[in-house]
Structures are given as C-alpha cells and as structure tokens.
Amino acid sequence: MAAEAGNTGRGRAPQRNQEWVLTLLPAFPLVLLVMRLWYASRQDTQTLLLLVQYVSPLGLLTTVLLTLVWVLPAVVLAGRVLGPLYRLSTRRSVWVARAADRVPDWVVAVAVGVGLLGWQLRFLPTLLMLTLAVAGLTLRERRPLDRTGIRAVCLVLPVVSGVLVLLALRPAITQALEQADVSTLILLTAPPVLAPLVTGPVPARAAPLVVHGLTWTLAVLFPLVAGAVVLRSPILPLTAVEIAAEPDGEAVQVTVGYVIASDDRLVTILERSGAVRFVRNDLLVSQVLCPEPGAVPHTTVHLHQWNVEQSALSWLAPAPVAIPLDSRCEGRPATPDDLTHDEAAVSAGAPEGRAQGGRRP
C-alpha cells in the first residue's frame, strides 16, 4: 500500500509538472512563421520589418496548416505505436507511453482519416502498416487473454490486407520495377510485407534501443522536415509588373516579384533578388499573376492515372489548367498575344484609361 501510494505520488506528480510543456506547443508554428519571413527577406532586417508590417497572417498560417495536416497523423500514429511497443516488450513505462495513453481512440481514427486524404499515394501503405500496428498493440494491451482476437488482429488481418494491397498496387509496382525507381518500389512493397511483424512486442533487451532511438530520431526529424517544407513554400503571390520610364509611356522593364503593399501613390514590390522597390502608380503599365514553377513529380509511376506523388485530395480536386506561359513572367515585355482583351485596351496608349487606372488604389 505504501509502495502503491508512493508510486501513485510518483505517477501523478510528473503529470502535473508536464502541463507547462503544452504552452510551448503554439510557439513552434510561430517560430516557423517568423523564420519564413526572415527567409523571404533574405536575412535583411529592414526588409523583414517591411514584410511583418504588410504581410497578412492568414497567408502565413495557410502554409503552416497545410504542413501540419500531414505531420499530425504521423506524430499521433508514431506515438501510439512506440509507447505500447515499449510497454509490452519491457513491462516498464516511458514518457512516450504515458503521452500516448492520453490520446483517445477517436483522435487516432481522425488522424488516420486525415492521413488517408492528405498523404501521397506512395505513403498510404505505410499508413496502413502503422494503423495495423496501433490496432494490434492496443488490442494486446487491453485484452491480453483474448488469444483468438489477438491472432485475428495481429496476424490474419495484416496478412490479408497486405496481400490485398499488393494486388491492388500491382500495376504501380511493375512500373516502379521497370523504371528502377528504388524509393517508390520500397514504399509500395515493404509496408504490406512487414505489417504482420510490427503488431506485437519485441525482445525486452532490444526494446529500449529501438523505441528510444526511433523516438528521439523522429522528435528531431519531424520539426526539421516540417520546417524545411514551410520555409520553402510561397507566402506571397508572384506577379510580373511592367514598368514604364515615364507616366503613360511604353513598358521598358518587367519586374518579376511579390507585391507587398499598394496605396494610392506607390506600390511596394519585393523582387526575387531580394531588393525592395517602390514604384509610382502611374508608371505601372500592366500586371499579371505568374504561376510558381510548382512541384513537378519526380516519378512517372502511377496507379490508374493517379500519380503516386499525389494525395487523394489533389487527385479528387479539379485538375490545374495548363496555361501557356506569359512573356511577362519570363521577364520580357508583353506582346499582343499575352494581353487579354481589356489589358490591351489599357496599355495600347489610351490616356484616359491609364490615368484612371493609375489613380485607383
């Protein structure tokens, strides 16, 4: 009893002390956002202050949220696999296991659903393997005497689902073999094959090494990967602006950059080289939104026209339209082919039109 009471005290006190860690959680996205702006300003403090003054926080949050969409299922599933794995293997508890206990089952289900929608197709077999591992380990912990249930969930279900997944992915696997695409091949074939092996405990001597090693590696890797993705994502729209030498004149220069702010007199442009320009409104001839080069997939492996580097969401969403590239986005003044009907009217030399356009903020 006394030992129980002592253990209870030891068990409860760390939980109370750890709650302050939760207040640090929002700091990570904030740090990412500030670093993103610092990256965009090319480490120049003055440019950073200008960006902070004008850039909308919603634009910044968008990229962070989009990144978190695929990081969160990975974190939740990894915690719910590694914690019970350690506890089943060594009969001891560890902080990962205690943290994983607080995550209710419905959160895990939601995380799996989000992963199904947001993860690329080539990572879905890994998602399946992690889900089966979570199911198997949780069942072993909660109902250790249920031999038939354990055998069904930890052995039969992974084998059957692995075979089904391999059959369903057969076209993509053969394509990856033909093209010698090592990473896609491993990602599509290894998880269904290894799924029956990760649904139970490992030897007690090896468990600390495996679990602690994986935990700390992932704890370091996840913020790094998320940070790298956020730092490279665009936060401002890329536009090409034609600038004339004198008011209402011909366009002599094209600047490709980001429009930070515009008022009734000046427009602030952050060029791609990092320089900031303030251009008078009556010197602007035309403006066009340029597409970011975009993420062209590295592999050509596809499953029934669904490229393995696409997630389910982007496959179901309307496909992007392939628009011909505008001369202005390449840094050249516009030709009549580039200008739309109403743009041509403005820059063809109608002074009333341009004066009105200049005075409008």
Next chain:
Amino acid sequence: MELGKRFGRQPQRVRPGTEPAAPSPEPMPEPPAPEAEPPPRRRGDWLRLYGWLAAILAAVLVGGWILFAAGPPTEAELREQARLTGKKKLLIGVKDDTPGIALRDKTGAFSGFDIDIAYMIAGELGFRPEQVEFLSIETEDRARRQATDADGNFVTVDLVVATFSITPGRLQDPSVGFSSPYLFTEQSVVTRADHPRVTSLGQLTGEKVCTLGTSTSEGPLAESGAKVTAENKISACFEGLEGHLYDAVSTDAAIMAGFVARSGGKFRHHDIGLEKTEMWGVNAGTNTSLRTLVELALYRSYADPQNRTWEEAYDRHIRPLLVANPGVNVAQSTQPCLKAPQVRRWPWERALSDDGC
C-alpha cells in the same frame, strides 16, 4: 488512463496472466525484466525485431533516395539555368541568301524552312515571334556563333539554325553544342542545263567547282580532283555558275534546290549517289541547358501527333521545290527521329509516345 496507472502502480514481477505456464521460476537472470515466455513466443519476438530493423532500414533507404536522387531538372529550372529569363530578345544566326531555306527579302524579313524551325524552337523556349531577332551568319562563323547585325558588327548569337551539318569532326569541338538533327539531306551537284549528266564526283575532274568554305562538301570535292573554289556565300557560287566563272556547284541538295527552282530551267540538279547523309542540327554552343531545351522543342514536334509545325514548314518551303528538282532527294520528308530528353515533365506532358529510335 487506467492502463498506465496499472502498470505504474504494480510491482514489476506480477504480470497479468498471459502465460499460465512457468509463473515463478525465471529462466532469464534479469530481475527488472523477467522473460518467462516459452520459446515459441520468444522466436516471435525476435522475428518482430528483425521486422522492425528491416522497416527502419527501408525508411533510411527511402529517405536517402528521395533527398539525394533528385532526378533531372524541370523545364522551368532549365530556362533559369540557360539564362533565358529576363532576356529581351533571342538572337538566332541564320543564312540570308538561300531561297527555300533562309532568305532575306528587301524589307529585311526572313523566310524559309530554317526560319520556321527557328520560330518553332523559340516559341517552345518562351519567345514570341516579336521577341526573336535573326542575324546573318556566314558558313565559317557557325561554329563560333558570330553573326553580323545591320551595321556590320559581329554579335554572338544564342542559337545557330543555318544548314549546319553534324559531323564527327565538329562534334569534337568543345565550343559546338549540337542538338539532334532536324533535317536529313545529301550532297549533290548543280550545273548549267547544257552540262552532261553527272553521276559521281569523279566526273568533275578538271572542272571548276564552287562550294561553301568549311562545309562538309569541301573534302570529297578536293579528293575528286576538281578545281575547287570555296566561297563564303552560296549565292556567290550561283552567280559565278551563271556567269560561266564556275562549271558546277556542289553542296547540300536542300541548299541548292531553291536556286534551281528559281532559275527557270537554266540550272540542272544531279544526284551523285553519295551514301553519306547530311544531318542539319542546331548549334547552342556551350549552353547545355539551352541545348536540352532545344531537344525538348524538337522532341515535342516529333512525338506529338497534333504538333504539325515541322510538316507544315516542309510543305510550305521544300515541297514546292521538288517539282523543279526531279530525281534528287532534296530532303527527307519526315522529321528525323529523336529520343526524349532528360527533363522532368508533368504527367500529362509525358503522354507523348516515344517510338524509339
């Protein structure tokens, strides 16, 4: 949660009864972690450990591959590397005196097969026709990419599309960067209409033959024993032929066909049966990214069945010449085959068929 409290509260030795056999004697000499499991269970544990290690190894392999095997560059990256972004005009060196291939008229406008091919390539590089400038280039300057502008100054051009044949000797030159060929033709001979039929270069021994300097025709002619004069411009050769300064002109059939068609019967075109095919290519110099983009443009024209630019250029400029040049294969009527260049493209662009050359 209950599980955590249960495990944290109870002493280590008492476990929920998973295995009814062997409750107290511990075979493993480890007090904190008793392993009283029967051997089959232990084998399963070790198998699972190997499974975990295999999964970790696979994850490391995949991570390394994704990070370090980036694959070929995209078209946008190639344009940046080729320094095409921000370039106001694309300078292309072309001939200016070859009817049917590249001819400049009195207004200064260029027309011909080479011009159409140059516009097609420039369009794929992102340059509209108004953003392309053609400059006259002479035969010996094609490898150096030195063309002359209207004032006579020498200008380095970005591309040379000027009946430039691909030869092993020119391929050895490090400053010359050939694309895949865009036209196949052959060497032939043009004489005045009263000349007897010429079937091989040996029949021109002792005659005054004109050809283009540093062209591929110069070597075989010199070997045949004719008196060879090398001119800088082919129009000078034909003026000499008309003025009886030369007895014959010999160079690529596609270059001479336009002159024969224009002459109204004064010249006669002979097929001399040389086996060697003249392959015309685009010279992009040392700019390898630009060369890859030119390859991509030519490949799109070849592989996309809806892209008829090459065929239309042939029909517009070379097909009308065939009537006046009977018996001579002026130029092969299909675009030369080429393989897909190493460029990372969108999935819908990769749907172009690759016939395999």
